[in-house]
Amino acid sequence: MTSRAEHSRREATPELLVAAARSGDHAAIGTLAGDAFRSSTGFYRYTGVSPDHAEDLAADAVESIIVKLPTLRSVSKYDAWMWSIIRNRLRDYWRSQKRPDALEPASPTPLDPDELAILNEEHALVRTALASLALKDRELLWLREVMGLDHRSIAERTGASEGTTRVACHRARTRLRFAYEAAEATRVDNVPQLQTPEQP
Numbered sequence: 001m002t003s004r005a006e007h008s009r010r011e012a013t014p015e016l017l018v019a020a021a022r023s024g025d026h027a028a029i030g031t032l033a034g035d036a037f038r039s040s041t042g043f044y045r046y047t048g049v050s051p052d053h054a055e056d057l058a059a060d061a062v063e064s065i066i067v068k069l070p071t072l073r074s075v076s077k078y079d080a081w082m083w084s085i086i087r088n089r090l091r092d093y094w095r096s097q098k099r100p101d102a103l104e105p106a107s108p109t110p111l112d113p114d115e116l117a118i119l120n121e122e123h124a125l126v127r128t129a130l131a132s133l134a135l136k137d138r139e140l141l142w143l144r145e146v147m148g149l150d151h152r153s154i155a156e157r158t159g160a161s162e163g164t165t166r167v168a169c170h171r172a173r174t175r176l177r178f179a180y181e182a183a184e185a186t187r188v189d190n191v192p193q194l195q196t197p198e199q200p
Contacts, residue, residue: 013082018075021066029066036062037149042084046146047090047138061089083157087139094135129179137172144169 020028038059044054064085070079130138143154155165 014078015075018069018078020074021101022069022072022075029069032069033062033066036086037080040089042146043086043139043142044090044093046142047135048127049093051092052077053093057089057093061086064086064089080157080159084159091135093155125183128183129176132179133172133175136168140165140172141170141176145173 017028017031021032037058040058041054044057045051049057065082068085072078130141133141139158140154143149143157144151149157151166151169152162154169155162158165160168
């Protein structure tokens with residue numbers, strides 16, 4: 001049975017929740033930490049980090065968010081502030097890597113072997129296309145296509161204007177399409193051609 005306190009926390013606005021966490025409310029801190037961990041883990045996975053490393057990065061980001069929370073000047077800026085920490089952790093990770101880890105398929109495995117082969121090939125093409133994009137493009141695609149945020153919300157998180165964000169999202173989507181088409185063309189070119197038997 002849900003307690004009155006738990007119900008109140010669920011109904012609280014983000015600003016009230018952040019304010020409560022800053023004042024030392026352990027329940028509010030736990031709620032913020034849980035939300036930040038889920039969001040950052042999904043974001044890291046989408047940008048190409050392996051599952052284990054994504055969880056490690058998310059845990060590190062959440063720890064930094066909670067520790068630095070008292071330094072947040074305005075609770076209304078929490079969302080953008082949180083994502084700046086999450087992105088900084090990702091940039092540090094990529095600097096330490098020689099090459100990005102591959103994304104793993106997240107879709108359910110089909111029962112038909114032929115469907116499975118097609119799905120794995122599709123994932124491989126998407127991973128190749130995403131890996132060729134700049135980190136900024138992958139961030140924008142995650143916020144827009146996966147989290148479903150509108151341009152204004154993305155602008156608030158990234159610190160850019162709404163107009164600039166709209167253009168940047170469009171360009172990121174266009175670059176992803178071109179990268180996918182290039183990866184697909186390369187795959188087709190590398191398919192071995194059957195030799196036509198010579199006529200006697």
